[in-house]
Amino acid sequence: MQQRFKTHIERKLPFLFNTPIALAVSGGIDSVVLLDLCRNIKLNCSVLHCNFQLRGQESLQDLQFITALCKTYGVDFHTINFDTKTHAQEAKVSIQMAARDLRYDWFLQQKQELGFSYLLTAHHADDNLETFLINLGRASGLEGLTGIPEINDYIVRPLLPFSRSEIVQYAKAHQIMWREDSSNAESKYIRNKYRHDIIPLIKQMKPDFLENFTKSLQHLNQSNSIVKTTVDQKRDQLFSENNGVIEIPVIKLMELVPLTAFLYELFKPFGFKNGVELLQLLDTLSGKQLISDSHRLIRNREQLLLVPLESNTLEYEYTITQEQESINYPIQLHIEHTELKTEISKDEVLVDKEKLKFPLILRKRQNGDYFYPFGMLGKKKLSKYFKDEKFSLLEKENQWLLCNGDNEIIWIVGARADDRFKITETTTEILKITSLHA
Template sequence: MLKKFQNHINEQLPFLKENKLLIAISGGVDSVVLAYVCKKMGLNISLAHCNFNLRGIESDADEDFVLQLAEDWELEVFIENFDTKKFAADEKISMQMAARTLRYYWFEELKAQLKFNYILTAHHADDNFETFLINLSRGTGLDGLLGIPKVNGAIVRPLLPFTRDDVEKFAKAYKLQWREDSSNSSTKYLRNKLRHDVIPILKGINPQLLQNFEKTQQYLNDAKSIVNDKVDEVAQNIVSKTKNNGVAFNINEIQQLNNPKAYLYELLNGYGFTQWQDILELLIAQSGKQVFSNTHRLLKDREYLILSEITNLPNESIKITYSQNVVLTPFGKLSISKVASKDEASKSTVYFDLSSLSFPLTLRKWEQGDAFYPSGMTGKKKVSKYFKDEKFSLLDKENTWLLCSGNDIIWIVGHRADNRFKVTDNTTQILKITIQ
């Protein structure tokens, strides 16, 4: 196995040889073997162990084992203890999901703070097949049938070509020590039930099960590649950027496709949505209708579906005093300065007659009934009418801020200043404000 592992790294994952690697190690046979073969190859590795405090003295014994292993092998090791039960209760998620969330969040912290390039986990071919069956049993699309990816961003799984049997035989042949997790023998979890009750029957029917599964996944990946090419081609006519870093999908173009629901799934399945029928119905819904995932929302706005990230930006007003030169805002930084002369104004830079302003200025979201006197025009205009004339989307309106002097709007930030506060020939002091 060691020679096969070396060939696999050289041919499929050569970038691991030149980078700083963090290995997730539980103390079980899989992660111990992964750490050992990486060490034998001379890779630049450190170890990271999570104590989830779910199995009492067993969990502590796992931690002690990993510490001793790191000392014996002269490897750097990081240990973190978690109150997993409390986290699961607070977040209202399963214990397994809580452990997974805590584990990967900590790994990412270590990676960022200590400049690791990749995080290695010890998933192997049996784990991959179990994931395939779990996804299949719950109902899944093509992505779910692809199982565990070999490389997913900074997460790399070098043992995927090897079976559980390969790993255990190697550990015994090299007289490696490891810890057995007693919870792995329980069949109350779906994965363990498949591992102990279902997969042995399938292997009994076909001893080449995992080898044939590997071929099937290659075929599925080939099919996925074709699908991706077609989706990318279609997306050129459908997808565009919005002013506020959102993504717009042209409804008319989507409706002309042979299977709009399938294309919407391929375009949106990376954003956590599950309500695919509701998303399909957005195509014929009234403007303002929305569908949410945990991280994003999809909004119907006239001829478009607008995808945007859910953010917790403050909606309360911000006060700006006379002496402030820099103001940090949800949309960027405002630089404020007194200048001797006025250059050409733009959407991001405006000039005001300082004597016409009353401090503190107020930065706030727009409200129904707001009105201003647009620069370059005569007369008053409702902000809502300005939005309509400028073809603001619902998302654009939500993200628009107003800079006010007293009750008067002096600037629709990033768009249009108010005529009443402009610099004239009689102006003696000029205030310049720029968005950065």
């Protein structure tokens, strides 16, 4: 195995030579064997160990074992203790997910502090098979069935071509000691059920199953590359960006075959993984939307609008005093006195200053808003105006309103003025308000 490992590194992962790397070592057989293999081919490695403090004295003994091992091997050793249970409770995630988040956050921190280029983990071929079966049971897409990636950013998994049995044989042949994690035998974890019950039965029925599975993964990865190329081409054709909003024509989407599969692949990178919900959005009313962890997907007439979720850092409303001549945030407005009663553009409004109550208010829409459209008799609900003018949901949400001190709408900024504040023959003082970026 030592020679095969060296050959694999030389052919597939040569960048691991002559650069500082780190190994994630738990003390179990897989990571200890990886450390021995890397040391034998003289990779410049240090060791990182996480103590999740979940197994009492066992966890402490793991730490003591690895400390002694690294001292024997003469490699740098770095460790950290985590209060995993508290983190899981606060983050409202499982213990397994909490441990994963904690260790990978720390790994990245150590990469920055220690300056290593890559982190090696000891995932092997049997881990790949377990992951495949777990994802298969979750109705995963094709990408979920392509196995654990050998290289993922700075994470490298050089043992993926090797089976658990090969690793065990190597450890015994070289008299390598390791620690057994008692939690690996607990059947409450689905991965352990596959590991101890299902996979051994499969191997008993077909001894070359793991070898054939590994070849199948290679074929699946190649097929996935073809799918990804096709989907990327369609995304480039159909997705067009306009001021940070991606617009997708519904009619063009509907022409794709098979439609549900294309929808899943097109929108999966944005967090939308339910093909049925995406299909329903194509056949629903304008204004309906789906929300993922990172994006909103909105039906807007004959388009879908894809918008990043952004934390709302804007205050709900802003005030403008009588002394201010301009504001630059959240939008730019310029206020000046004028004597001209000329025609103005949609980005300007002339108002009778005597009708204003300062401070003025700049805000977004509120339930029940209405105004008196300039040049018309009677009032109109703001929601009705938005509907008549075919405002999209995003346009409604982004529309600023300039209001009087008593909250009456003076101007739908950049769109329509209110008739109540217009200048008349009796007006003695005119204010001209300009939206510089309406």
